[in-house]
Amino acid sequence: MEPITDTGALVELFRGNLESGLRRILESQLIGVAFIEFNGVIITANDGFLQTIGYTLADLAQEQLSLHQITPPEHHRLDEDAFDKLKAFGKCAVYEKEFLRKDGSRVPVFFGGVSLNDAAVCFLIDLSHDRQAQERLNHLVNHDALTDLPNQVLFRDRLKQAIALSRRNDQLQGVLLLNLDRFKTINDSLGYTAGDRILQSVAQRLTSCVRSSDTVARFGSDEFAILLTQIGRPQDAANTARAIKEVLAQAFLCNEQELFISSSIGISVYPQDGQDSPELLKNAGSALDRAKKKGGNSFEFYTSGGTTHALKQLLLESNMRPGLERREFTVEYQPQVDVKNYRLVGMEALTRWEHPQLGLLYPGEFMSLAEDNGLIIPIGDWVMQTACAQNKSWQDAGFEPLRLSVNFSARQFQQPGFIATVAEILKESNLDPRWLELELTESAIVKEPERAIEKMQELRRMGLRIAIDDFGTGYSSLNYLKRFPVDTLKIDKSFIDDVCSDPHDAAIVRAIVTLGHALDLTVIAEGVETHEQLDFLTSVGCDVIQGFLFSKSLTTDAFRELLMEQLRVSTPTTSNSTTRLPSITRRLQPL
Numbered sequence: 001m002e003p004i005t006d007t008g009a010l011v012e013l014f015r016g017n018l019e020s021g022l023r024r025i026l027e028s029q030l031i032g033v034a035f036i037e038f039n040g041v042i043i044t045a046n047d048g049f050l051q052t053i054g055y056t057l058a059d060l061a062q063e064q065l066s067l068h069q070i071t072p073p074e075h076h077r078l079d080e081d082a083f084d085k086l087k088a089f090g091k092c093a094v095y096e097k098e099f100l101r102k103d104g105s106r107v108p109v110f111f112g113g114v115s116l117n118d119a120a121v122c123f124l125i126d127l128s129h130d131r132q133a134q135e136r137l138n139h140l141v142n143h144d145a146l147t148d149l150p151n152q153v154l155f156r157d158r159l160k161q162a163i164a165l166s167r168r169n170d171q172l173q174g175v176l177l178l179n180l181d182r183f184k185t186i187n188d189s190l191g192y193t194a195g196d197r198i199l200q201s202v203a204q205r206l207t208s209c210v211r212s213s214d215t216v217a218r219f220g221s222d223e224f225a226i227l228l229t230q231i232g233r234p235q236d237a238a239n240t241a242r243a244i245k246e247v248l249a250q251a252f253l254c255n256e257q258e259l260f261i262s263s264s265i266g267i268s269v270y271p272q273d274g275q276d277s278p279e280l281l282k283n284a285g286s287a288l289d290r291a292k293k294k295g296g297n298s299f300e301f302y303t304s305g306g307t308t309h310a311l312k313q314l315l316l317e318s319n320m321r322p323g324l325e326r327r328e329f330t331v332e333y334q335p336q337v338d339v340k341n342y343r344l345v346g347m348e349a350l351t352r353w354e355h356p357q358l359g360l361l362y363p364g365e366f367m368s369l370a371e372d373n374g375l376i377i378p379i380g381d382w383v384m385q386t387a388c389a390q391n392k393s394w395q396d397a398g399f400e401p402l403r404l405s406v407n408f409s410a411r412q413f414q415q416p417g418f419i420a421t422v423a424e425i426l427k428e429s430n431l432d433p434r435w436l437e438l439e440l441t442e443s444a445i446v447k448e449p450e451r452a453i454e455k456m457q458e459l460r461r462m463g464l465r466i467a468i469d470d471f472g473t474g475y476s477s478l479n480y481l482k483r484f485p486v487d488t489l490k491i492d493k494s495f496i497d498d499v500c501s502d503p504h505d506a507a508i509v510r511a512i513v514t515l516g517h518a519l520d521l522t523v524i525a526e527g528v529e530t531h532e533q534l535d536f537l538t539s540v541g542c543d544v545i546q547g548f549l550f551s552k553s554l555t556t557d558a559f560r561e562l563l564m565e566q567l568r569v570s571t572p573t574t575s576n577s578t579t580r581l582p583s584i585t586r587r588l589q590p591l
Contacts, residue, residue: 032124036113038087040067040079043119052109052126054101070100082113083120090115096127144218146196147203155217155225159277162229163270173270174228174237177284178206178244181262181296183222194254198261201252209243225281234269234301235369238314241265241299264291265299273302312358317369319355324379328354331386332553335562336405336524336546339538344566346403346437348546349387350553351379371411380412381421388429388436390556395435399563405437407469410444419458426462433463437488441469445484456485467524471512482519489516491542493527500532510540517541 032049036042042065050056053070063069067079075097085092094112101107108131113122142154150158162173180202187195199222206216206224215227226244228237244263251258266288274280283302291300301314323329329351336346353361370376384406391404412418426433438459445452445468456466467488491512498505509525516523525537528547537545554562 032126034122036067036120036122038083038118038120042067049124052107052124053099054103072098072100072106086113086115086120147200147218149203150215150217152217152219155215155227156277158215159227159280162227163276166270171230172232172234174231175268175280175284176226176228176237176241177266177281177288178224178226179264179288179292180222181264186259190254197254198252198259202248205247206244209240209247235313235317237267237269238299241267262297264288264296266291266302267299268302313369316366317373320366320370320373320375323353323355324375324382328356329379329382330354331383331390332555333559334546334553335551336544337550339542339545344402344562345544346405347559348405349383351383371409376409376411377415380408385425385428388425388431391435392429392431394560394563399567401435403435403437403465405439405467407439408444410441410447413440413444413455419455422459423462437465437467439467439469439490442471453483453485460485486521488522488524490524490526496525496527496533499536506536513540513542
């Protein structure tokens with residue numbers, strides 16, 4: 001081709017090539033172009049622009065679509081600044097924003113324009129493909145290629161974030177490290193392709209055992225890690241480990257052949273087993289090694305830190321139901337004494353657990369676990385059944401009838417069959433209902449007060465007495481209290497402990513006694529341990545006392561001795577309001 005030397009010809013050639021190039025760009029839809037009025041109304045647009053925003057030319061005509069309508073609110077200011085510059089200077093710098101597509105989804109774009117007479121010629125470049133590519137790349141960097149689970153990098157990052165969150169809201173975090181036992185045998189015998197399919201199935205089963213807020217990661221080969229965020233107690237990690245063992249114990253199908261896999265799991269808990277990610281992972285690894293040394297197919301807590309308590313709790317939880325069946329639970333009885341004459345007027349039934357390994361356990365060591373796993377209901381029923389039968393037995397033996405107090409949890413009281421259970425136990429024991437008093441905490445009542453009032457009224461119609469236990473520690477209002485069909489208020493031990501040294505506790509106890517008497521209720525003080533406490537309670541008119549000052553809880557045989565003593569001093573010729581039990585009065589002598 002001969003060189004062109006004529007200037008006019010050069011201009012025409014350049015104009016022709018430019019127009020041709022622009023036409024090809026517009027037709028290729030690589031760039032979206034639209035004519036937009038300065039008030040934001042879109043006049044027309046090419047296919048590239050329309051496909052990006054998900055509208056048609058007909059939509060533009062019918063809806064008078066504006067730039068404002070298809071832009072997220074947080075980007076409105078960017079558009080306003082751009083159009084101010086278009087009107088003032090005839091152009092604006094390209095900027096990044098998002099459009100709202102017709103289906104509601106968002107699309108990222110580069111956007112810019114120049115002014116042309118009374119409108120702007122605007123263009124966009126769709127960035128979604130670049131974003132998707134970047135997101136895909138990030139996913140590949142942070143996830144295991146075989147199972148698509150998070151990898152070590154992402155797991156450590158999430159654990160770090162979970163720890164930071166825990167420091168603000170005081171939550172526990174659990175870390176589980178898991179190895180598949182003897183997985184190398186599968187690879188060696190069936191090949192790596194079969195092994196990979198098993199690993200993918202394992203990943204799916206592990207994910208099914210946790211919440212959406214938790215993380216299951218693959219650390220490599222046959223090792224996995226689980227992050228349990230914001231757990232309520234270490235036993236929650238043990239429950240997850242149990243669930244994993246159960247789900248992995250089910251057969252895996254590979255080439256029409258059933259395979260069975262077991263796993264070893266090590267558990268550490270933040271904050272007692274570590275304050276940062278490396279320490280928690282290291283200690284979970286130590287626990288995992290111990291599980292492997294025990295032959296696998298088990299889980300172990302890290303035990304050099306505070307999770308030794310968690311191991312004890314786990315042992316109790318697993319032994320509770322068998323212990324109930326093996327009659328390891330017993331009932332003891334704590335005397336309740338009339339303040340005026342120190343005469344025995346009642347007893348509270350208290351549960352004890354004679355654990356074969358841990359020895360004698362008190363309710364504070366196992367009742368919260370029983371609440372969590374639902375065993376509080378059979379345990380509570382057994383305690384009432386045992387205590388009612390024993391009380392009736394003492395009456396049949398000729399001892400003076402005494403009121404028996406039995407505690408019930410909120411969970412028991414809220415059971416639909418609670419009333420029927422109480423009636424059945426009274427029928428079986430043949431105990432007169434007036435000698436049974438049910439103790440309910442405020443928390444058992446205030447959750448559904450109207451329903452609670454109905455139940456209490458029904459119990460009262462059966463002839464039972466009702467006490468509110470730990471009064472003053474709950475949240476019931478006086479408005480409800482005056483409607484509760486109760487007979488007794490029990491002042492919580494926490495108020496009695498400092499009643500002689502804390503003016504506020506003294507004022508609370510005095511107020512409870514006054515309130516109780518104003519409502520014609522009996523007032524009982526729990527946890528009385530000193531003569532000074534007794535003197536104060538006597539001075540404010542408290543009716544009944546129980547606590548170590550008089551007696552600890554007694555076994556059935558020991559309480560029978562106390563009943564025999566009362567029988568001896570309460571002969572027809574000597575029985576009067578001033579009769580005192582020698583064993584009780586001896587405890588009241590000054591030290």
